[in-house]
Amino acid sequence: MSRQSVAKAHQKIQELSWEPQYHEPVSQYGTDYTFRKAQKKDPLKQVLRSYFPMEEEKDHRVYGAQDGAIRGNMFRQVQERWLEWQKLFLSIIPLPEISAARAMPLLFRTVPNPELHNGQAIQMIDEVRHSTIQQNLKRLYMTNYIDPAGFNNSLRNFQSDYCGTIGRQFAEGFITGDAITAASIYLTIVAETAFTNTLFVAMPAEAAANGDYLLPTVFHSVQSDESRHISNGYATLLMALSDESNHQLLERDLRYAWWNNHRVVDAAIGTFIEYGTKDRRKDRESYAEMWRRWIYDDYYRSYLLPLEKYGLVIPHDLIEEAWNQIWNKGYVHEVAQFFATGWLANYWRIDPMTDEDFEWFEFKYPGWYDKYGKWWENYNRLSMPNGHHPIVAENVDYVYPHRCWTCMVPCLVREDMVMDEVDGQVRTYCSEPCHWTDATAFRPTYQGRETPNMGQLIGHREWETLYHGWNWADVVSDMGFVRDDGKTLVAQPHLNLDPKKMWTLDHLRRMGPVQSPNVLLNEMTPEQRQAFHADYIKQGPAGRPAPADA
Amino acid sequence: MTTSQERSVPKPVFTDAEAGAKVFPDSDRRLYNYFTPAKRKQSHYEDVTVEVQPDPRHYLSQGWLYGFSDGRGGYPLDWTVLKAWGSDRPEPERFPGSGGKGYDWPATGWHEFRDPNEEWELTFYRYNSNVVRQLNQNIDNARQSKAFEQWNRNWVRFVERNLGAWMHVDHGLGLYLYANAQRRAPTNMHNNAISVNSMHRIRAAQDLALYNLTLTEEIPDFDGSAHLEVWKSDPAWQGVREVAEQLTAIDDWCEAIFASNVVFEPLVGELFRSQLVQHAAPRNGDFVTPTVVGAAEHDFAERDLRYTRAMFELLTDDREFADHNKQILNQWLSTWTDRAITAARTLQPIWSQPDNKPPRFEDGLDAVKNRFAALVTELHLDVPKELAQ
Numbered sequence: 037m038s039r040q041s042v043a044k045a046h047q048k049i050q051e052l053s054w055e056p057q058y059h060e061p062v063s064q065y066g067t068d069y070t071f072r073k074a075q076k077k078d079p080l081k082q083v084l085r086s087y088f089p090m091e092e093e094k095d096h097r098v099y100g101a102q103d104g105a106i107r108g109n110m111f112r113q114v115q116e117r118w119l120e121w122q123k124l125f126l127s128i129i130p131l132p133e134i135s136a137a138r139a140m141p142l143l144f145r146t147v148p149n150p151e152l153h154n155g156q157a158i159q160m161i162d163e164v165r166h167s168t169i170q171q172n173l174k175r176l177y178m179t180n181y182i183d184p185a186g187f188n189n190s191l192r193n194f195q196s197d198y199c200g201t202i203g204r205q206f207a208e209g210f211i212t213g214d215a216i217t218a219a220s221i222y223l224t225i226v227a228e229t230a231f232t233n234t235l236f237v238a239m240p241a242e243a244a245a246n247g248d249y250l251l252p253t254v255f256h257s258v259q260s261d262e263s264r265h266i267s268n269g270y271a272t273l274l275m276a277l278s279d280e281s282n283h284q285l286l287e288r289d290l291r292y293a294w295w296n297n298h299r300v301v302d303a304a305i306g307t308f309i310e311y312g313t314k315d316r317r318k319d320r321e322s323y324a325e326m327w328r329r330w331i332y333d334d335y336y337r338s339y340l341l342p343l344e345k346y347g348l349v350i351p352h353d354l355i356e357e358a359w360n361q362i363w364n365k366g367y368v369h370e371v372a373q374f375f376a377t378g379w380l381a382n383y384w385r386i387d388p389m390t391d392e393d394f395e396w397f398e399f400k401y402p403g404w405y406d407k408y409g410k411w412w413e414n415y416n417r418l419s420m421p422n423g424h425h426p427i428v429a430e431n432v433d434y435v436y437p438h439r440c441w442t443c444m445v446p447c448l449v450r451e452d453m454v455m456d457e458v459d460g461q462v463r464t465y466c467s468e469p470c471h472w473t474d475a476t477a478f479r480p481t482y483q484g485r486e487t488p489n490m491g492q493l494i495g496h497r498e499w500e501t502l503y504h505g506w507n508w509a510d511v512v513s514d515m516g517f518v519r520d521d522g523k524t525l526v527a528q529p530h531l532n533l534d535p536k537k538m539w540t541l542d543h544l545r546r547m548g549p550v551q552s553p554n555v556l557l558n559e560m561t562p563e564q565r566q567a568f569h570a571d572y573i574k575q576g577p578a579g580r581p582a583p584a585d586a
Numbered sequence: 587m588t589t590s591q592e593r594s595v596p597k598p599v600f601t602d603a604e605a606g607a608k609v610f611p612d613s614d615r616r617l618y619n620y621f622t623p624a625k626r627k628q629s630h631y632e633d634v635t636v637e638v639q640p641d642p643r644h645y646l647s648q649g650w651l652y653g654f655s656d657g658r659g660g661y662p663l664d665w666t667v668l669k670a671w672g673s674d675r676p677e678p679e680r681f682p683g684s685g686g687k688g689y690d691w692p693a694t695g696w697h698e699f700r701d702p703n704e705e706w707e708l709t710f711y712r713y714n715s716n717v718v719r720q721l722n723q724n725i726d727n728a729r730q731s732k733a734f735e736q737w738n739r740n741w742v743r744f745v746e747r748n749l750g751a752w753m754h755v756d757h758g759l760g761l762y763l764y765a766n767a768q769r770r771a772p773t774n775m776h777n778n779a780i781s782v783n784s785m786h787r788i789r790a791a792q793d794l795a796l797y798n799l800t801l802t803e804e805i806p807d808f809d810g811s812a813h814l815e816v817w818k819s820d821p822a823w824q825g826v827r828e829v830a831e832q833l834t835a836i837d838d839w840c841e842a843i844f845a846s847n848v849v850f851e852p853l854v855g856e857l858f859r860s861q862l863v864q865h866a867a868p869r870n871g872d873f874v875t876p877t878v879v880g881a882a883e884h885d886f887a888e889r890d891l892r893y894t895r896a897m898f899e900l901l902t903d904d905r906e907f908a909d910h911n912k913q914i915l916n917q918w919l920s921t922w923t924d925r926a927i928t929a930a931r932t933l934q935p936i937w938s939q940p941d942n943k944p945p946r947f948e949d950g951l952d953a954v955k956n957r958f959a960a961l962v963t964e965l966h967l968d969v970p971k972e973l974a975q
Contacts, residue, residue, distance in 0.1 A: 048799045048810075049792050052757035054817060061762040064770075068653070084789045085718045085796060092715040095708060111604040119603065130638045134774060137781060138639075141766040154788075157765050161785050164778055165707040171634035172708075178616055185612035191637040192620035195645040196686050204640075208652040211769070214660050219653075234841040245596035315596045338808045444651075480655065491658050495649040496680045502647055504682040514685045517648075519611035526612070533610045555682050 045083045053150035065215040066489035067146045069282045074275055079267035086413040087158060091165065094257050098169065101253040102176055110249065111180050116387070116531045118246035119177065121312035123186035123384035125304070126174040127194035128203035129131065129235075130167040132227075133258075135207035136265075137163035139223055142215035147272055157267045162261040173254045183533065184433020185519050185526045186383040193383040193526075196515040198499035199304075202444045206300055209293075213478075217289045224269025226293040229339060231301040232262045233330035238323075239305050245315035277346045284485065287349040292477050294351055295469040298358040298445035302327070306368030307375060311389070316396040324362050324401070332359060354469060361449060365578055369401070369408050370448035372580060376529065377434060378413055380426045380508060380544065383517045388416035403405065407577045419530040421543050426508075426529065431549045434579040436570070438553040439498045440466035442473045450576035455557075455569045462558050462565060466532040504552035511542040620645070621691055625698045631704035636697075638678045639774035642677045643693035647686025649677070659773045663696075666840035667914055670695030671906035694763070695904055696772045701779040701893045710782055714789060717881050721793055725800055728874040734804045736871035740941045742805055743812075744866070745875060750813025752824050752858060753794035753828045758884070760787030762834035763842050764855050772840035780843065786890060790882035825932025826854060829925050840901075841918055847894040848965070849922040850884070851886050852958040854930050859883045861950030862937060869942035895965065902966045909948050916968050924972040 134202070140160040144153055157272060178187035187191065193202035196313040236259040240252035276282045306323045321329070340350050358384040361367040376386050389397075389412040397404040418424055428436065437446035438453070441463040447453040454471040455464050465471035478493050480486065503511045512518060517526040523540040530537070557565060574582035605616070617628060621636045639661065640646045651657025663673050672694035678687070692698055703709075728734060764784030768777040796895075802810030816823055833850060836842040859879045867875045901911040930951060937947040944950070959969045 045796055045799065049795045051811070051814060052753055052756065052791050054754055056831045056834075057818075058828040059835040060936055061831075061834040062766070064766075064837065070884050083796070084714070084721065084785070084792050088711055088714040091707075092711040097713055099708070109604060112600060112602055113598050114603045115599070115601060116603050121876065134638050134777075138769045138777065144762060144766060153761055157761055157784065157788055160765055160768070161710075161781055164781050165711070168634040168706040168708075168778075171638060172630075172706075175618070175630075178618070180605050182605060182607050183610075183613070184605070184616045188612070188615050188617060188619050190618065190620070191640070191644045195640045196647045197635050201651065202650050206657065208650060211656050212652045213656075239819055241606045247598065247601065293779040314599070317594050317596065318598075319594045360869075388623050414854055433951070489655050491655060492653045494657055494659055495651040497648065497651065499648060501682050502680060502684055502686050506683065506685070508863075510685075514687055520615055524611040533608050533613075535610050538610070539724040552682060 041081055042081060042086060044451070045085065046081045046157075049083060049154065050151060053153070055279060061145060063145045065142045065146060067217075068214040068487045068489045069146070069214070069216040069276055069285055070279050071146065071148055071275055072279060073148045074278065077271070078151040078155045079271050080158060080264050082155065082158050084158075094260070095189075098253055098257050099117065102250060105250050106176075106180060108245065111182070113247035114181065115248075115290070115314045116182065116385070117314055117480070118243060118248060119181050119313050120183075120186070120384040120386065120531070121308045122174075122177060122248075122251070123190070123193075124199055124238075124382070125308060126170060126177070126187075127190040127383075128200060128206070128416070129175075130170045131194070132207040132210070133163050133167035133170060133223050135210045136228075137167070137225055138349050139210040139219035142211070142219040145299065146215040147220075147275065149275065152268070152271055153269075155264075155536050159265050159268055162265070166258045169254055169258070173250060176250065178444070181461040183385070189383070189516060189526075190345070191516055192516055193478065197381065197383060197517075198378070198444070199382060201499060202300055203304060205296065206442065209296065214285075214487070214489040216272070217285070217292075217490065220269055220272045221289040222287070222293040222296070224265055225273055225434040226290070226297050227301075228262055229266045229269060230294075230331055230335040231297050233334060234323075234326060235301065236262060236468065238321075238326040238330055242309045242313050242315070245320065246313055273348075274346070277343070277348060280347070283347055283349065284483065284486070287351075288477050288482055290349070291351045291354060291469065292473050294358070295354050295467075296443055296473065298354075298361070299440070299466065299470065302358070302362060302367060303445045305361070305373040310368055310397075311372040311376075311386075313486075318396065322400040323368055327362055328359070354369070357469075365449045365452075366401075366404075366407060367449060369397075369404065370576075370578070371445060372407060373411060374432075374448055377428050377579075379527050379529045380428065380512065380525065380539070381515070382519075382527040385531055386524070387531050388412065388419050401570065403444070409580050415529065420532070420537050421539050425547050426539070426544070433468055433581065435575050435581050436553065437579065438464040438557065439500070440464065440470050441497050442466075442470035442493065444497055444499075447572070448576075450579075451573050453569070453572050455565065462554075464554070479498055497550060498554040500550060500552035501555055503550045504555045506550050507545060508547045508550060509541040511550055512544060513541060562582070602899060608677050609733070624698070629704060630785050632700065633708075634706045634777055635701075637774065639772075639777065641693060641772065642670070643675070644688040644691055645899060646688070647680070649680060654928055661770070663694075663772055665772075666838045667772045668840045668911050669904070669907040670698075670901060671904050673907065677791070694772075695900060695906070696776070699775050699897055699900055701775060701782075702896050703779070703782070703889050703893055705779060705782045710785075716784070718789070718793070721797075721878055721881060722876060724808070724877045725797060728814075729804055730798065733872075733874055734801065737805070738870050738941050740939060741867070741870035741872055742808055744939050745801065745871075745872070746809050746812045747816045747820070748823075748862065749794060749875065749879070750798055751817045751820070751826075753791045753798070753813065754817045755826060756794065756857075757785045757791035758830050760784050763836070763846055764833075765966065767839040767842050776897065779897070781888045783847075783893070786882070786885040790885065793881065795876055797875075822933055822935045825929035829854070829929040831854060831874060832925065844895060844898060844915065844918055845922040847886075847890055848898065848961065849919065849926050849958075851891070852961060853923065853926040853954055854933075856887055856957070857882070857950055857954045858933065860887070861953055864945050865883055865950075866940045866944035869944070870940050891961075894920070895961070898965050908966075912967060915965070916970070919962065919967060919970045920972055923970045924975070927972060927975045
């Protein structure tokens with residue numbers, strides 16, 4: 037920056053905006069919120085003359101570290117268990133990043149404060165930075181890590197896979213529907229302010245413990261931009277709060293955004309941190325401990341609670357319930373178990389848990405072994421092809437779950453499952469808040485109020501529907517998750533790269549057909565459905581069938 | 587005796603997880619394989635850009651998951667009336683047992699676009715950092731060598747009023763045309779190129795604003811706020827202002843980029859920057875302003891025009907919709923050329939403001955018209971009759 041101070045320069049660039057006199061800018065996105073023009077200050081106070089060199093310097097550090105990692109043979113010390121999960125994470129995350137860029141113009145016409153638009157434009161290009169720098173990191177992994185499969189067809193995989201679909205909400209929720217719901221509440225107030233802490237700080241720390249110091253290098257660089265975006269959201273939130281008529285919508289959107297972020301991000305990042313690590317030191321933080329620190333204390337207590345005095349209705353019940361899910365209901369463990377159950381429909385390898393892992397889980401989550409230990413022993417036993425089916429088709433005391441129509445993570449905490457007929461279709465939901473999101477929140481009226489700009493949940497939200505009646509080998513071929521010999525699967529339920537130990541399409545060919553739980557549910561009579569529901573909510577933990585005498 | 591407690595740190599483990607450590611299926615498949623590169627080898631730019639924004643026509647088996655209130659999600663193709671081949675094919679139908687396959691890559695001609703500047707974050711920050719560093723150095727050197735004292739009095743007035751007014755054009759278009767349009771295009775390659783274009787404009791606006799601030803500090807009677815009144819009510823600027831506002835009011839994203847980069851910039855932006863400011867400044871003792879304005883000119887007239895040309899060439903050469911596109915583009919040419927020429931002519935009085943006159947307005951206008959006509963012809967479009975105004 038030249039001798040002009042940033043504050044003075046920032047003050048000067050406020051002269052750039054002007055009130056249209058002849059034609060109004062096009063208005064393409066609607067909101068049911070109302071904003072009065074208010075002189076809210078741009079919290080970023082960013083001027084491009086200093087911003088560009090700052091980002092360039094951050095880039096120098098990132099790319100310098102990448103060169104160093106390659107020269108220093110970092111991949112000789114990287115845990116394969118960890119890098120395999122990055123095939124999922126790094127296929128997902130560039131889309132949310134670029135979607136955040138695309139989301140910014142949703143706010144231009146709906147938030148009438150030109151000073152904030154400056155910060156939003158800088159956030160836009162920040163997000164282009166994040167998306168491409170993450171694609172580049174994945175490219176580096178593909179080039180230098182022992183097993184490129186899964187990285188090399190990353191974006192096709194992500195868009196065909198049920199885990200990718202879960203993650204895709206974290207992007208699509210930013211760019212459609214009511215402009216404020218999407219680009220402000222869901223994106224900046226909840227996703228960026230609360231959950232990037234676990235995504236971009238807690239998880240990279242775990243990467244470093246697994247020999248990968250490039251993930252922290254890239255993601256801490258990203259997070260240093262995110263902290264500015266949080267200020268963008270805060271300024272918009274304060275403007276929204278100043279109009280009493282917005283409070284009802286803010287309450288709705290915080291409930292939806294909080295719960296959806298919890299279901300999606302905790303499912304994925306919790307699994308990576310707890311089941312993707314080889315670091316089993318007893319004094320390293322578990323995901324639950326990280327969550328308590330980063331989300332409960334830093335976000336909920338330090339950021340959200342002080343906003344109560346401005347009239348923000350905070351979903352205390354859902355925040356406590358999210359903690360309850362993680363700590364008491366085993367949410368992360370249930371998800372990891374499901375991902376491992378469906379390993380064959382994925383594009384990464386999932387390492388079995390060992391005695392050392394069991395000991396750590398039992399220490400961190402007392403009672404873990406009784407719930408999940410036996411199943412993971414079965415996973416280990418069935419990991420190499422030896423005349424049996426993949427675990428999903430073997431009898432291991434696990435009932436294949438139904439999908440949640442809203443968050444698309446299966447209904448794994450069985451007691452919480454809700455069944456309802458919505459839009460002429462019987463749907464299952466993992467929890468009451470997800471049921472409410474579909475049946476009540478994403479509707480053109482809310483509590484008697486017209487909400488014509490609210491978005492819709494669309495798409496083919498149950499993955500199994502597409503493959504109902506298909507042979508598993510055809511499913512995996514259709515998705516393209518096959519290696520270059522035309523038969524070996526990209527996914528494996530172990531880390532052994534000996535071709536003789538790897539599963540192929542031939543092994544899957546012997547399995548029974550895929551059955552869509554939702555198609556089957558809709559074929560049932562009402563009585564059968566009630567019986568199904570009564571049984572389902574008695575199942576678990578760890579997917580166990582309902583007790584016979586219950 | 588003191589004892590030190592061993593710190594708890596993760597232990598390095600030799601895993602031998604390097605590329606090439608073992609041979610197995612896919613062990614040497616180290617290229618992204620889900621798209622066809624534009625040239626023989628896939629470029630770094632393509633690797634970090636292509637297919638990040640999905641399309642249900644090829645791989646998005648479950649479709650878009652969140653929609654607007656009308657139930658449409660993602661990036662609807664009809665957000666522009668232009669079409670690329672394959673645009674009229676319906677999205678693959680999905681139903682129980684349908685499978686997930688879509689059309690083969692690229693499914694539509696939209697996915698064939700590549701930014702010839704190959705911009706991604708690394709190139710973008712390097713380039714723009716270099717620009718702002720060079721500008722800072724130029725301005726600092728000028729300040730130290732008392733270069734602003736060489737300016738004649740009317741040139742000071744010219745810069746405070748007219749160069750000041752132009753910053754509003756860059757800012758308004760940067761935010762409300764380009765940043766807005768990067769939500770609208772159907773591929774990541776389009777939207778990233780448009781984002782970069784947006785930041786060029788916003789940077790150029792800020793460059794002018796901060797230059798204005800320096801001049802306010804360096805030249806005793808320089809009125810740093812004169813541009814506000816000029817932009818708001820000087821009759822010479824109202825034509826430019828009206829077109830700039832009209833550009834931000836365009837709904838169709840292709841029309842917005844076309845009208846701005848193919849018509850407005852060549853006919854009005856280049857006329858003002860290259861044919862007026864750059865030529866007039868040295869004659870009036872000013873060697874600094876052309877370096878500031880020249881940086882923007884290079885961005886808009888070279889870099890941004892380069893991607894724009896590639897984007898529209900694909901559409902006018904499209905194997906299915908070339909005629910459809912050319913007909914619409916010719917209409918847009920006609921409409922926006924008329925507006926741009928009117929704005930340019932309204933600006934004519936400022937040519938007489940400097941003491942030492944630049945080349946004649948008509949000569950400057952002829953020069954930009956010639957460049958514009960060549961550009962239009964390269965795009966296989968008709969030179970509009972409105973150019974003759």
